[in-house]
Amino acid sequence: xxxxxxxxxxxxxxxxxxxxxxxxxxxxxxxxxxxxxxxxxxxxxxxxxxxxxxxxxxxxxxxxxxxxxxxxxxxxxxxxxxxxxxxxxxxxxxxxxxxxxxxxxxxxxxxxxxxxxxxxxxxxxxxxxxxxxxxxxxxxxxxxxxxxxxxxxxxxxxxxxxxxxxxxxxxxxxxxxxxxxxxxxxxxxxxxxxxxxxxxxxxxxxxxxxxxxxxxxxxxxxxxxxxxxxxxxxxxxxxxxxxxxxxxxxxxxxxxxxxxxxxxxxxxxxxxxxxxxxxxxxxxxxxxxxxxxxxxxxxxxxxxxxxxxxxxxxx
Amino acid sequence: xxxxxxxxxxxxxxxxxxxxxxxxxxxxxxxxxxxxxxxxxxxxxxxxxxxxxxxxxxxxxxxxxxxxxxxxxxxxxxxxxxxxxxxxxxxxxxxxxxxxxxxxxxxxxxxxxxxxxxxxxxxxxxxxxxxxxxxxxxxxxxxxxxxxxxxxxxxxxxxxxxxxxxxxxxxxxxxxxxxxxxxxxxxxxxxxxxxxxxxxxxxxxxxxxxxxxxxxxxxxxxxxxxxxxxxxxxxxxxxxxxxxxxxxxxxxxxxxxxxxxxxxxxxxxxxxxxxxxxxxxxxxxxxxxxxxxxxxxxxxxxxxxxxxxxxxxxx
DNA sequence: GAACAACATAACCTGATGTTATGAAACTGG
DNA sequence: CCAGTTTCATAACATCAGGTTATGTTGTTC
Numbered sequence: 001x002x003x004x005x006x007x008x009x010x011x012x013x014x015x016x017x018x019x020x021x022x023x024x025x026x027x028x029x030x031x032x033x034x035x036x037x038x039x040x041x042x043x044x045x046x047x048x049x050x051x052x053x054x055x056x057x058x059x060x061x062x063x064x065x066x067x068x069x070x071x072x073x074x075x076x077x078x079x080x081x082x083x084x085x086x087x088x089x090x091x092x093x094x095x096x097x098x099x100x101x102x103x104x105x106x107x108x109x110x111x112x113x114x115x116x117x118x119x120x121x122x123x124x125x126x127x128x129x130x131x132x133x134x135x136x137x138x139x140x141x142x143x144x145x146x147x148x149x150x151x152x153x154x155x156x157x158x159x160x161x162x163x164x165x166x167x168x169x170x171x172x173x174x175x176x177x178x179x180x181x182x183x184x185x186x187x188x189x190x191x192x193x194x195x196x197x198x199x200x201x202x203x204x205x206x207x208x209x210x211x212x213x214x215x216x217x218x219x220x221x222x223x224x225x226x227x228x229x230x231x232x233x234x235x236x237x238x239x240x241x242x243x244x245x246x247x248x249x250x251x252x253x254x255x256x257x258x259x260x261x262x263x264x265x266x267x268x269x270x271x272x273x274x275x276x277x278x279x280x281x282x283x284x285x286x287x288x289x290x291x292x293x294x295x296x297x298x299x300x301x302x303x304x305x306x307x308x309x310x311x312x313x314x315x
Numbered sequence: 316x317x318x319x320x321x322x323x324x325x326x327x328x329x330x331x332x333x334x335x336x337x338x339x340x341x342x343x344x345x346x347x348x349x350x351x352x353x354x355x356x357x358x359x360x361x362x363x364x365x366x367x368x369x370x371x372x373x374x375x376x377x378x379x380x381x382x383x384x385x386x387x388x389x390x391x392x393x394x395x396x397x398x399x400x401x402x403x404x405x406x407x408x409x410x411x412x413x414x415x416x417x418x419x420x421x422x423x424x425x426x427x428x429x430x431x432x433x434x435x436x437x438x439x440x441x442x443x444x445x446x447x448x449x450x451x452x453x454x455x456x457x458x459x460x461x462x463x464x465x466x467x468x469x470x471x472x473x474x475x476x477x478x479x480x481x482x483x484x485x486x487x488x489x490x491x492x493x494x495x496x497x498x499x500x501x502x503x504x505x506x507x508x509x510x511x512x513x514x515x516x517x518x519x520x521x522x523x524x525x526x527x528x529x530x531x532x533x534x535x536x537x538x539x540x541x542x543x544x545x546x547x548x549x550x551x552x553x554x555x556x557x558x559x560x561x562x563x564x565x566x567x568x569x570x571x572x573x574x575x576x577x578x579x580x581x582x583x584x585x586x587x588x589x590x591x592x593x594x595x596x597x598x599x600x601x602x603x604x605x606x607x608x609x610x611x612x613x614x615x616x617x618x619x620x621x622x623x624x625x626x627x628x629x630x
Numbered sequence: 631g632a633a634c635a636a637c638a639t640a641a642c643c644t645g646a647t648g649t650t651a652t653g654a655a656a657c658t659g660g
Numbered sequence: 661c662c663a664g665t666t667t668c669a670t671a672a673c674a675t676c677a678g679g680t681t682a683t684g685t686t687g688t689t690c
Contacts, residue, residue, distance in 0.1 A: 001396050001399060001400070002392075002396065003392055003395050003396055003399070004321070005320040005321060005324065005388050005391070005392050006319070006320060006321065008391065008392070008395055009320065045399050045402075045403075046403065046597075047399075047402060047403065047597075047599070047600075051456075052456065053456070060409075061408060061409040061438070062398070062399075062402050062408065065398045065402075065407075066395050066398060066399070069391040069392070069394050069395040069398070070391070070395075072387060072388075072390070072391035072394075073320050073387075073388050073391045073392070075387070076320070076323065076384040076385075076387035076388045076391070077317075077318055077320050077323070077384070077388070079384050079387075080318050080323055080381050080384040080385075081316050081317065081318055083377070083380045083381060083384070084316055084318070084360050084362075084377075084381070085316065087360075087362060087377050087380075088360075088361065088362065092380075093376060093377065094375075094376040123376070141366075141367065141368075282361075282362075284362070285362075
């Protein structure tokens, strides 16, 4: 026999509240409604759930046993409501974040860790990709949020783009690198050092080439290429190599005192780092929350960068 | 937000069966019904439960989390159905059995133990009383079944009486009692031995008085009275006392070889031991099952008694 | 790209559940 | 033991969710 779980809930409430009237009130229903529903349950079962002729309604053994199950139903129902509430407030759910490798490793992952301190039930699925792949992912629904340097005019109509930092690259090297002792670094100075190149298909690689070309360093030797940020940093700190990294990435790594930037201004790309999301449709709450969290952190980061720059430690 | 537990059940079934159609089939419902109900759930929640545009319907993270709760609801529901099924088949429940002390202790308790080997989930609440109290208990619903010696014409109309053994008392004594060595015991022989009397308000006490009067033993001394069966047996086996006990009780105690009956026929009361139950209303299945079990055991007992009597061990 | 399977939608009906008003029954205190 | 109060059951009605069958519509598959 199939029982209606709502009937079991009613029974549990009535039993636990010691009476039909109070049980009904606890459920926010009228007393006759609960009375009739329990009557139906009793009729379906064909056995008394309550001892007859007792005015503060008292359950039979069978009624108590079924109320036990009703409590289980109520518990599951409350848990489900809690899950929904968490989800709708953005405190639970799954956010699939994609972004360019260097930014994700150097900046975003740390922010996500911080975010999850506040929202431990939000799962984050991180993936890497460049603009085209990220845009496709957002388009076909396999990605909720992308962190990507982009030219605003290249944003598809179906997506919305929120700029969070101007594109700005620097030449990075290890702390204590010979060139860091010089007040002014000239293009000629850097020619003697080997370079670490980002993956050849990355925008950062194009930035590197352009920056070096801009400053007239046509001829440079690449000693290492293709690694992710962790590898790049390892090589950078273990050698006198140079590389091009986003300003924000180097800035975020300042506390570790492993990497710094040269006082050589290079041409900056006409892109903005920004957050890319699907436009139009409803945004999953957890995605919205993470998005605004990251945006806020970047705003703070931008202020700190400005403050730092005015301190003239870098130029 | 309050969710309908039935929706959670639907969700669990669909998720676990890998599709809406199969999930609906597993629940014995039509596919459109489940589709629409889940659509409503989705609308109420305001968030997608399934990934859009996937043909074997695939749940989102939220859907999976809610399905987990749905499984809990389903489990509780099945458990409740199981409870009802057990109850309705008489394999679970509570039976409140009342009866006269000597029969309950000497015969019925053993049968109940045997019954509970087969139906361990049937709880038995045993109480003691004489005819009037038992009839009242059955009348006001505090008793399901009574085992009581009764004159059939004294059965109230609202109750039904099922005779299971003719009333038959014997004079009981310890095994090895001096009188057991005599082939024929005369009324005069018993005069010298002290008597154990049942409680003064019990029918058995009246039987005792009548039996002794019948056989002309006007003058007898009572050495012990008022105890329950266990005490009576203790005194009986520890002395040369005599007492009056129902034949069935003495018969049931034969295996222990502690108590036997004298070969002195005494007048037997015009009562029948029987099972008394409320008539008319629906009988709780567990009560019906216990009733028929006890009746069957008594039938077997009656046969064994007859067989034993033809062996002439007693008379 | 055609065939197929899976899901969504439409239209309809039944029945459960909600309501308020009211009656009956049990408990309470004197 | 009786009146008052509380508690539950019943009546009458409205509404809506959920059941059905029939029929699109859309992914998936070969």
